[in-house]
Amino acid sequence: MKKKKKYEKIVFQSEKEVPMMPMSVGSMLFNKTGAWRNIRPVIDLENCIQCGICWKFCPDVAIYIENEYPVVDYEYCKGCGLCAEECPTKCIAMVEEEK
Amino acid sequence: MRKVIMGNHALSYGAMLGRSQVIAAYPITPQTQVVELLSEMCADGTLDAKFIKVESEHSAMAACLGASLAGARTFTATSSQGLTLMHELLHWASGGRLPVVMGNINRAMAPGWSIWSDQNDSLSQRDTGWMQFYCGSNQEVLDTVIQAFKVSEALHIPSMVILDAFSLSHTYEVVDVPDQDKVDEFLPPYKPRIRITPEEPHAFGGLTGPEHYFELRYKLQKEMEKAPALIEKTGKEYEKFFGRYLGLVEDHRCGDAELILITSGTMGNTAKVAVDMLREEGMKVGNLRIKVFRPFPFETVRKILKGARKVAVVDRNISYGYHGIFYQEVKSALYGQDSNLPLFGFIAGLGGRDITPETFREIVQYTKEKDRPEEEIVWIGVKR
Amino acid sequence: MSKETKEKAKKMKLSLPEEELMNSGHLACQGCGATLAMRFVLKALGQKTVLCIPACCWSVIDGPFPYSCLDVPIFHCAFETAASSASGVKAGLEMVGDTETTVVAWAGDGGTFDIGIQALSGTAERNDDILYICYDNEAYMNTGIQRSSATPYGAWTTTTPVKHFKNRPKKDMVAIMAAHSIPYVATASIGYPEDLFRKAKKAKDIKGTRFLHIYAPCPSGWKTRPEDTVKLSRMVVQNAIFPLYEIENGEKYTLNIKLREKKPVDDYLRIQGRFRHLSDEEIEYIQGEVDKKWGKLLKQCGAN
Numbered sequence: 001m002k003k004k005k006k007y008e009k010i011v012f013q014s015e016k017e018v019p020m021m022p023m024s025v026g027s028m029l030f031n032k033t034g035a036w037r038n039i040r041p042v043i044d045l046e047n048c049i050q051c052g053i054c055w056k057f058c059p060d061v062a063i064y065i066e067n068e069y070p071v072v073d074y075e076y077c078k079g080c081g082l083c084a085e086e087c088p089t090k091c092i093a094m095v096e097e098e099k
Numbered sequence: 100m101r102k103v104i105m106g107n108h109a110l111s112y113g114a115m116l117g118r119s120q121v122i123a124a125y126p127i128t129p130q131t132q133v134v135e136l137l138s139e140m141c142a143d144g145t146l147d148a149k150f151i152k153v154e155s156e157h158s159a160m161a162a163c164l165g166a167s168l169a170g171a172r173t174f175t176a177t178s179s180q181g182l183t184l185m186h187e188l189l190h191w192a193s194g195g196r197l198p199v200v201m202g203n204i205n206r207a208m209a210p211g212w213s214i215w216s217d218q219n220d221s222l223s224q225r226d227t228g229w230m231q232f233y234c235g236s237n238q239e240v241l242d243t244v245i246q247a248f249k250v251s252e253a254l255h256i257p258s259m260v261i262l263d264a265f266s267l268s269h270t271y272e273v274v275d276v277p278d279q280d281k282v283d284e285f286l287p288p289y290k291p292r293i294r295i296t297p298e299e300p301h302a303f304g305g306l307t308g309p310e311h312y313f314e315l316r317y318k319l320q321k322e323m324e325k326a327p328a329l330i331e332k333t334g335k336e337y338e339k340f341f342g343r344y345l346g347l348v349e350d351h352r353c354g355d356a357e358l359i360l361i362t363s364g365t366m367g368n369t370a371k372v373a374v375d376m377l378r379e380e381g382m383k384v385g386n387l388r389i390k391v392f393r394p395f396p397f398e399t400v401r402k403i404l405k406g407a408r409k410v411a412v413v414d415r416n417i418s419y420g421y422h423g424i425f426y427q428e429v430k431s432a433l434y435g436q437d438s439n440l441p442l443f444g445f446i447a448g449l450g451g452r453d454i455t456p457e458t459f460r461e462i463v464q465y466t467k468e469k470d471r472p473e474e475e476i477v478w479i480g481v482k483r
Numbered sequence: 484m485s486k487e488t489k490e491k492a493k494k495m496k497l498s499l500p501e502e503e504l505m506n507s508g509h510l511a512c513q514g515c516g517a518t519l520a521m522r523f524v525l526k527a528l529g530q531k532t533v534l535c536i537p538a539c540c541w542s543v544i545d546g547p548f549p550y551s552c553l554d555v556p557i558f559h560c561a562f563e564t565a566a567s568s569a570s571g572v573k574a575g576l577e578m579v580g581d582t583e584t585t586v587v588a589w590a591g592d593g594g595t596f597d598i599g600i601q602a603l604s605g606t607a608e609r610n611d612d613i614l615y616i617c618y619d620n621e622a623y624m625n626t627g628i629q630r631s632s633a634t635p636y637g638a639w640t641t642t643t644p645v646k647h648f649k650n651r652p653k654k655d656m657v658a659i660m661a662a663h664s665i666p667y668v669a670t671a672s673i674g675y676p677e678d679l680f681r682k683a684k685k686a687k688d689i690k691g692t693r694f695l696h697i698y699a700p701c702p703s704g705w706k707t708r709p710e711d712t713v714k715l716s717r718m719v720v721q722n723a724i725f726p727l728y729e730i731e732n733g734e735k736y737t738l739n740i741k742l743r744e745k746k747p748v749d750d751y752l753r754i755q756g757r758f759r760h761l762s763d764e765e766i767e768y769i770q771g772e773v774d775k776k777w778g779k780l781l782k783q784c785g786a787n
Contacts, residue, residue, distance in 0.1 A: 005506060010549050015314040020255060020292060021196040022315055024302040024551035028508035031546070036513070045484035052497045056676060057713050059518040061507045068492045069484070076507035080514040081710030120578040123571060149574040153567060154605030161564035161602065165535065165571025168558055171578040173571075191561055295556045295572065297531045297584055302551035304559040311548055 005029055033060060037079025039094045041072055047091035054083035054092060104274050106267040107132035109237040110176055110202040110260065112274075113244025115146045116282040117200070119174035120289075123151040123162035125181060128214045129264045130204045133176040156181035160188040160199075167197040168303060170294035172248065176202035178264065179220040180209060186224065189257075193228025193319060195304055198251035198258070198289070200244060201229075205364065205415075206264040207450040215451020216263040218364065218416035222392075222424045228319060230258040230326060231393040233363040235349065237272040239390075242343055245277075246333050249286050253329060254322045264451065266365040277341050285340045326394045347396040349388040352378065353403050356385030358466055361400075361412040361429055363389045366447075366454040370413070373459030384463055389425065397432045404433065409441050411466045413459075413479075415448040422446075422476055443472045447479040454480075498677050500526050509552035511544045514709025516699030516716065518544060519673040520618045521553075521589070524697075527683035528614075530555060532585045533576070535569040537599060538562040539591030540625045540701075541618075563598045565590040566606035569613040585614060585687055592619040592633035596654050607663035610691045616683075617656065617694070620701035628704040635724070636772065637765055638757045640704070645760040652772065660694040661730045667693040669729040674698075674716025678727060678739055698725045706756020715751065722746040723777040728784060738784040748773055 007029035012018050019025065043054070054070050055063045062077040063070050072083075084092040104112065110133045114122065122141070124134040140146040149166075153159045156177050163173040177185065182203050192199050207217035221231060232247065234240045240262050247258035262268055295303060307315065327347060338344040351371045353359050362370045367388030374386045387403055389396070404410055410433075414423025421427065426444035433440055443466045448454040458479055465477060504525040511518045517540050525532065532555045536542055542559055546552050560568035569588035576584055588606075590599055595617035603615060622640045623629040630640040632654040643649040660668045667689050671679040679697065686693040698719055702709040719725040720740055727739040748770050752758040761769075 007508075012311070012314065012549075015317055018311065018314045018318065019549070020318065021194065022304055022307045022311070022548040023293060024305065024546075024557075025549045026551075027506060028510075028546035028550045028552035029506050030550070031508035031510075033508055046488050048488075050493060050495045052495055055497070056499060057519065059511060059513075059515050059522070059712075060509070061503050061505055061522065065495055065497070065501065067489075068495045073507065078513045080712075081708070082514055082713055085710035086713055121571065121574045123567075123574075149578055151570055151574055151611070152609065153570075154608070155601060157563065158567035158570075158602045158605055161561060161567035162571030162574065164564075165558060165560070165568040165573075166575030166578070167571075169533075169572045169575025169579060169581075171575035173575070188561055188564070294579075295533055295558055296576075296581070297533060297556055300530075300551075300554055300556040302545055302548075302553070302557040302559060305545060305551070305557070306543055306547040306559075308547055 032075045033078050034075045037077060038097055039079045039081065040074065040077060040097055041081070041083050041092045042095050043070055043072065044091040044093070045069055047089050049089055051088060053086050053088060057082045057086050100276050101273055102276050103271050104237060105132060105269055105271050106237045106240055106262045107269065108136050109240035109274055110244060111136035111140065112276055113241045114174040115140050116277060116279060117245050117248045117286060118172060119146070119148050120171035121149050121151065121163065121166035121173045122175060123153050123159045123166070124175045125153055125156045125159050125177070127178050127181040129206060129268045130176050130178045133202055156184045157188065160185040160192070163199045164188060164191055164195060164197055167199050168195070168295045170289065170291045172289040173199045174201070175199065178204040179206035182220050182224065183208065186227070189224055189227035189229060192257040196255040196319070198255055200247045200251055200258050200260065202244070203259050203261045204264050204268045205261055213450045214264060216266055216415065216448065217450050221259060221261050222416045225393060225424065228256065228323070229393065230256055230391070232258065232260050232391055233389065234260065234262045234267065235365060235368045235388055237267065237274045238343070239345065240267070241274055241276065242337065242341070242345055245282060245286060246337055246345065249333050250326065250329055252289050254326060255292060256322055256326065263365045281340055285337065323394050327391070327396055330391060345390060347391045347399050348403070349390060350403055351386040351388065353385030353387055355383060355406070357383045357408040358463060359404060359407040359410050360384065360386045360459065360462070361389065361410060361425060362386060363392065363425060364415065366413065366415060369454055369456060370459050373456040376456055377460065377463055382463065395428045395432070400429060400432045401436060404440065407440065409443065409466050411443040411445060411462055413445045413447055413462060415454070417446050417449065441471050443477060444475070445477045445479050452480055499523065499680055502526070504530060504554045506552045506554070509544050509546055512703045514702040514712045516673050516701060516712050517541060517618045517620060520697045520699045523673065523676045523679050524616060524683045525553070525555065527680045528585050528587065528687055531583055532587055533558065533572055535560050535565055535572060535586070535588045537565040537590050537594040538625065539594050540620070541589060543625060562594055564602055565594050565599050566613070566615055567602040569615070570606050570611040573611060573613050588613055588615045590617055591625070592617060592621060593623045593631045596632045596656050604663065607660060607665050607692045607694070610665060612690050614686050614693045614695070616697060618697045618699040620699050620704060622704050624701050624704045637761050637769055639760060640757070648760065657696055657730070661733050664733045665692040665694065666732055667729070670696045670725065670727050672698040672716045672720050672725060672727060674713050674720060675727060675740065682729065707754060711754060718746065718751040722748045722751050722773065724748060724751065724773055726777065726780055728780065736783040738780070745777065
């Protein structure tokens with residue numbers, strides 16, 4: 001199950017809200033990098049052998065495991081294609097995003 | 100307990116009594132004795148600290164920043180080439196709001212290689228956001244280090260405690276070394292407002308766009324503006340504990356003086372001797388020795404100069420293309436004031452050229468004789 | 484999925500812990516090797532870790548102030564200071580009572596081989612208790628693909644254009660680190676995540692300076708397809724350009740991935756835009772150099 005971590009866009013209204021030195025106070029999860037992609041991975045679960053390789057090689061942590069199967073998190077997937085390339089049964093297709 | 104110690108060792112004692120926890124330093128003449136004594140103190144257990152024997156001054160400051168960010172009280176010492184090698188990281192210390200305390204022995208910048216007294220090294224770091232304290236005696240050095248820890252940690256702004264090469268660093272003077280217990284009472288352990296720890300993970304010092312940088316720097320300046328008052332308050336507190344008050348400046352007979360010398364460091368003490376000598380001869384002179392250069396004590400300087408008829412600033416440094424740096428700051432302080440006070444700017448003693456009471460006689464003579472300085476920069480002691 | 488598929492679903496056995504200390508939303512390019520390196524290493528080191536990251540791609544990947552994409556604290560330190568900052572952080576943490584947290588210097592090849600080498604050498608010579616990890620994308624990628632001393636012979640970069648391609652060999656950083664008599668030095672590749680995980684875990688529990696050199700492809704800088712990143716990371720081991728081995732205490736060499744059949748460098752070079760300009764003679768030269776180095780390494784590993 002994908003754990004839900006908290007995130008929000010942060011806006012400082014005045015210098016009083018800004019920390020003393022630049023330090024992070026929020027998560028990059030607010031940044032939905034799914035908007036970057038032109039192609040998206042589509043996993044054919046019928047042919048998935050549950051090896052976990054696609055989950056392992058995602059640089060964006062955009063594949064999580066749910067009910068023993070990989071699921072793509074399209075909010076963050078950048079469409080790099082590593083999952084499709086590494087899948088041993090080639091059950092992941094890279095499909096053009098509809099405009 | 101009264102001891103006869105050299106200026107460098109006064110720094111070491113200050114760092115030890117201040118219970119520094121991490122020291123990272125690289126040797127450079129004439130600072131070596133500072134770190135050698137601290138090394139000994141760490142080795143024999145007098146000081147419970149980690150001494151990182153780094154391979155350069157740049158790494159020394161980098162290690163201090165890391166240790167300070169981890170929440171430890173940090174100290175280092177350097178001089179001239181070493182200080183300027185750290186330059187990039189001096190900005191990091193102030194912008195990162197890390198209260199590192201550093202001793203700097205004022206030594207001339209190369210080329211040619213010079214190990215003698217000159218203020219260009221520390222003054223060229225004027226804009227890095229560090230507080231700067233110019234000491235006139237070994238006692239002052241020790242007292243300043245301890246107070247610097249307190250002020251720096253309250254404001255989260257780093258401090259430089261500065262002393263002249265050889266005339267202070269290697270000169271032995273009687274120093275009243277306070278008891279550790281009393282220092283502990285005066286200076287409690289460092290409680291950082293923020294620190295790096297996995298218990299509360301933050302990314303420190305990351306990419307900062309135009310939409311945020313300005314506020315961060317505004318905050319640093321605002322804190323720095325609190326420093327003069329805090330330094331005076333801390334000084335009064337220190338006086339209660341140890342009987343000595345430092346303050347922002349030393350006013351020696353300026354009250355009724357017509358001609359006021361403005362000096363810093365050990366030549367400021369030489370100026371005192373000269374003032375007393377000239378007073379004997381009937382001249383109404385006084386000496387204003389500036390102890391805290393950053394933040395510059397504009398209010399105090401203006402107040403003390405109010406009654407004067409002429410002011411002579413003596414710089415043991417120069418900002419090429421303009422003038423000595425104390426001169427520039429004093430000139431700024433006097434801008435817009437009622438009196439059109441004649442300001443004479445002297446440059447003397449670069450590269451360790453000796454400054455004696457006779458030097459001050461010459462300076463006072465020149466200033467007395469002329470209504471206004473004939474040259475922008477009056478060079479004293481240069482073979483022309 | 485069909486009911487059948489759901490029923491035959493077995494329990495998934497992942498070769499690495501499922502917990503993530505790196506989050507999505509970061510600013511890395513598509514197919515970035517450096518992010519996979521971080522992801523795998525953090526799984527091995529756990530949350531009680533502090534990273535000192537000098538100027539490099541990861542200074543940007545992590546995200547701007549006031550955000551971060553990692554669940555461990557980071558000190559974004561000055562460029563040359565990865566090792567010295569880490570030494571300082573470690574000393575500071577110990578003095579405030581934390582002797583457990585792993586202090587890691589996480590730097591690119593620029594901050595390790597070039598501008599950061601002095602501080603790294605100092606730290607290693609003192610055997611300061613830090614884990615130094617270099618993720619190597621073989622050029623100054625963050626500033627726009629300029630050559631570093633880690634850039635391999637023959638590569639195009641913006642400062643080694645095709646007419647003046649990089650004609651010096653890659654600096655042997657691993658040998659330099661081994662010469663410092665530190666307890667642990669190892670190479671790793673994101674194409675072999677389990678090996679990388681094992682090495683990071685092993686390094687975590689050793690005291691003293693540990694150095695990990697991780698191969699991490701950069702599609703943007705190497706002009707390769709983003710989806711080839713992992714494939715390249717396997718090929719580079721299989722053709723012995725980047726063999727996987729460990730050196731303990733400066734003398735015990737262990738080869739981790741033995742090659743029954745060493746692949747030719749040719750296939751690896753030809754799928755990278757940065758090598759596209761190489762002639763057959765130049766590729767032959769590269770093959771010769773790789774063979775020589777491989778022979779030498781086999782001897783060093785065989786001696787044990």
